Amino acid sequence: MSIERILAISGKPGLYALKLQTRTGFVAESLLDGKKITVGLRSNVSLLSEISIYTYDGEIRLAEVFRAIAEKEDNGPAISHKEDNATLESYFREVLPEFDEDRVYASDIKKVLNWYNMLQANGLVSKEAPAEAAETETATEE
Structure with a gap:
């Protein structure tokens, strides 16, 4: 799974792939429509990783969490995010049984x-463990 360069930009819909850093910010490409945008350094940006x-x-x-969803769905799509809150929480409980309901909201x-x-x-997601993580786990088990 390669979400290292995937961004969530506050105030912008969808996710963006980081393409290029500039002096005043960076250029990102939308995963929804492929359009490129420039983002200033003052924007509120989060790396998914x-x-x-x-x-x-x-x-x-x-x-x-994405890997657990991919395992549950056999690398297929998850349920729609537009379902009612009870359905979403029930689904998320199947994927991640130990999530904290007091701090993880339906909006999350x-x-x-x-x-x-x-x-x-x-x-960009799969149920296979990332290569470097799998190598680390094997090394620690020995």
């Missing part, structure tokens, strides 16, 4: 499912 979901035991990286679940479906449509 830096986002985590609260669990009872701590936090889990968004990439791991909607955003995660919407992002997953966008990334899945672009072939």
Whole structure:
């Protein structure tokens, strides 16, 4: 899974792939329509690889949540983010049973499912563990 250069930009719909850094910001390409935009340094931008979901035991990286959804859906699309809140929470509980309901809101679940479906449509998520993570796990087991 390669979400290292995928961005969520506050005030802009969808997700963006980081293409080029400039002196005054960077250029990003929309995953929805392929249009390129310039984003200033003052914009509120989040890298998906830096986002985590609260669990009872701590936090889990968004990439791991995406991988769990891909495993559940056999690399297919997840349910729509437009379902009612009870359906969304039930689905998310199947994917991530230990998520903290007090700190993970329905709006967060909607955003995660919407992002997953966008990334899945672009072939950026899979149920396989990332290569470098799999190598690290094997090395620690020995």
